[in-house]
Amino acid sequence: MTVTAVTRIGCMTRWQPNARGRLRQAALELYGEHGFDQTTVAQIAERADLTERTFYRHFADKREVVFSGEVHGVLVSALAEAPASMTAIEAVTVALDAAGAVLDGRRDMTRRRQAVIAANPALRQHEQIKYATLADDLADALHGRGVEPSPARLAAEAGVAVFRTAFERWIDQDEQRHFGSLVRDTLEELAAVINGS
Amino acid sequence: MTVTAVTRIGCMTRWQPNARGRLRQAALELYGEHGFDQTTVAQIAERADLTERTFYRHFADKREVVFSGEVHGVLVSALAEAPASMTAIEAVTVALDAAGAVLDGRRDMTRRRQAVIAANPALRQHEQIKYATLADDLADALHGRGVEPSPARLAAEAGVAVFRTAFERWIDQDEQRHFGSLVRDTLEELAAVINGS
Numbered sequence: 001m002t003v004t005a006v007t008r009i010g011c012m013t014r015w016q017p018n019a020r021g022r023l024r025q026a027a028l029e030l031y032g033e034h035g036f037d038q039t040t041v042a043q044i045a046e047r048a049d050l051t052e053r054t055f056y057r058h059f060a061d062k063r064e065v066v067f068s069g070e071v072h073g074v075l076v077s078a079l080a081e082a083p084a085s086m087t088a089i090e091a092v093t094v095a096l097d098a099a100g101a102v103l104d105g106r107r108d109m110t111r112r113r114q115a116v117i118a119a120n121p122a123l124r125q126h127e128q129i130k131y132a133t134l135a136d137d138l139a140d141a142l143h144g145r146g147v148e149p150s151p152a153r154l155a156a157e158a159g160v161a162v163f164r165t166a167f168e169r170w171i172d173q174d175e176q177r178h179f180g181s182l183v184r185d186t187l188e189e190l191a192a193v194i195n196g197s
Numbered sequence: 198m199t200v201t202a203v204t205r206i207g208c209m210t211r212w213q214p215n216a217r218g219r220l221r222q223a224a225l226e227l228y229g230e231h232g233f234d235q236t237t238v239a240q241i242a243e244r245a246d247l248t249e250r251t252f253y254r255h256f257a258d259k260r261e262v263v264f265s266g267e268v269h270g271v272l273v274s275a276l277a278e279a280p281a282s283m284t285a286i287e288a289v290t291v292a293l294d295a296a297g298a299v300l301d302g303r304r305d306m307t308r309r310r311q312a313v314i315a316a317n318p319a320l321r322q323h324e325q326i327k328y329a330t331l332a333d334d335l336a337d338a339l340h341g342r343g344v345e346p347s348p349a350r351l352a353a354e355a356g357v358a359v360f361r362t363a364f365e366r367w368i369d370q371d372e373q374r375h376f377g378s379l380v381r382d383t384l385e386e387l388a389a390v391i392n393g394s
Contacts, residue, residue, distance in 0.1 A: 090393065151389070157355075158355070161354035161358070190391060193352045
């Protein structure tokens with residue numbers, strides 16, 4: 001039996017291939033069409049042709065669809081696992097590249113997600129808090145690599161600043177370059193700024 | 198009739214020298230003793246020997262006592278007014294020094310304030326949002342000095358990272374050095390991190 005055939009029967013048997021991805025796609029569409037506050041979980045489930053119960057198996061609430069934290073997880077684990085011989089900033093660069101590999105595979109969806117955040121002040125505030133948590137987690141991961149607390153904190157903050165600056169360029173509709181390429185440009189720019197040019 | 202005379206008559210005996218400072222002092226004491234959530238504006242006014250009405254002339258609510266934004270204002274205006282010949286990072290350093298002059302004059306109060314924030318998750322979240330707003334405002338001020346958007350954003354984020362790292366050392370009870378001296382050490386450390394040491 002092919003996957004497609006199983007999908008067709010799926011409504012009956014409830015086996016739902018990629019339910020998480022379908023729910024996210026449906027949610028981002030609805031948030032974009034009607035606004036985040038105006039969208040209900042019932043509407044998301046209906047659009048995805050799934051039940052509310054399935055929604056809550058994948059996400060705690062409708063905000064978690066926007067902030068599911070996969071890129072965050074990739075950044076932190078890639079940083080922790082980078083070769084021990086690397087300096088702090090080299091390990092941060094490896095982590096940013098790993099995040100880039102994920103992001104480049106979902107560029108259109110990420111653009112839609114960012115438009116939803118930009119349109120909602122509460123989501124924008126939540127995004128700031130998420131970035132602060134990311135900086136804390138990266139600093140902890142660097143400290144776990146043996147970096148002293150203060151340079152760990154600075155390298156983590158620098159990493160988040162580079163991530164955000166590269167990301168802002170990357171989501172632009174006219175920008176075609178990969179995330180990793182924009183990270184390299186941004187790192188060079190940061191070095192130039194810090195070194196006083 | 199002078200403004201001072203009008204003020205004195207305006208409230209009968211209610212002319213209160215340094216009402217704002219007394220309210221802040223009373224609020225931080227009470228937040229420290231009983232917790233932020235458990236303290237009422239009525240209690241703050243009573244401890245300061247002032248009325249609730251006077252409180253609301255100085256602060257929108259009890260959270261604003263904690264986040265009154267004076268250091269934020271000093272950072273942004275010092276950055277905007279730094280000599281035009283300075284590079285972005287030089288102007289950011291001037292701004293951090295100006296903030297340091299304010300902070301060094303109220304070190305004990307700032308330590309009490311920080312303990313209140315540390316004890317309350319909602320205040321900690323609000324602090325993150327305030328730092329994000331500060332980075333935005335510093336980036337705007339740098340852009341106003343003719344710095345391109347992307348280096349302006351990076352220099353602003355670097356400035357906030359240096360501020361926070363220096364601040365964390367500065368509020369330590371065992372730390373005696375002035376804020377400006379810790380800023381210099383932190384800037385050097387950031388340059389070493391970015392340049393890959």
